[in-house]
Amino acid sequence: MNYSVIKEFDIANGPGCRTTLFVSGCRNHCEGCFQPETWSFSYGQPFDDQTQQYILDSLEPDYVSGLTLLGGDPFEEENQEALLPLLEQIAQRYGGKKSIWAYTGYIFDRDLIPGGGKHTVVTDRMLACLDVLVDGPFILAKKNIMLAFRGSSNQRILDMRRTLEEKAPVWVEEYRE
Numbered sequence: 001m002n003y004s005v006i007k008e009f010d011i012a013n014g015p016g017c018r019t020t021l022f023v024s025g026c027r028n029h030c031e032g033c034f035q036p037e038t039w040s041f042s043y044g045q046p047f048d049d050q051t052q053q054y055i056l057d058s059l060e061p062d063y064v065s066g067l068t069l070l071g072g073d074p075f076e077e078e079n080q081e082a083l084l085p086l087l088e089q090i091a092q093r094y095g096g097k098k099s100i101w102a103y104t105g106y107i108f109d110r111d112l113i114p115g116g117g118k119h120t121v122v123t124d125r126m127l128a129c130l131d132v133l134v135d136g137p138f139i140l141a142k143k144n145i146m147l148a149f150r151g152s153s154n155q156r157i158l159d160m161r162r163t164l165e166e167k168a169p170v171w172v173e174e175y176r177e
Contacts, residue, residue, distance in 0.1 A: 001082035016065025028105035032140035066099035
């Protein structure tokens with residue numbers, strides 16, 4: 001897997017001060033995408049053990065709320081396997097003290113469930129590591145710059161703990177319109 005950039009001190013892609021990893025590779029190609037260069041799986045630099053350690057260390061300060069994954073798309077099959085060890089290490093190292101958000105252009109209850117087009121052997125484990133999933137493609141006609149942590153009104157901000165428990169999408173209520 002490649003990534004385009006790691007942003008520390010990000011306050012735009014989730015609550016608080018966060019580390020954000022922009023992965024490379026996306027097949028959605030949403031019109032109006034703010035990162036079209038990340039559509040290419042070969043864009044950027046390789047995500048390796050040193051990169052993973054850098055991210056883990058960047059989360060250490062108490063003022064850092066957590067990690068956000070976006071891109072590209074973290075739920076492309078090629079990216080899921082590379083990201084799972086990072087997510088599991090965050091859970092092990094920080095024990096729930098750091099939240100993990102992920103953005104995907106895919107729809108949780110259509111694409112990321114068993115039988116869905118983006119479900120792999122690691123998808124369920126990856127989803128179990130997340131606190132929040134922002135799902136759905138960016139739709140230019142539904143763009144709304146007044147929405148918190150999403151670009152278009154069709155996108156959902158899902159509480160993944162409750163979503164997995166209830167086996168149905170559950171919004172993070174404070175971000176629901």
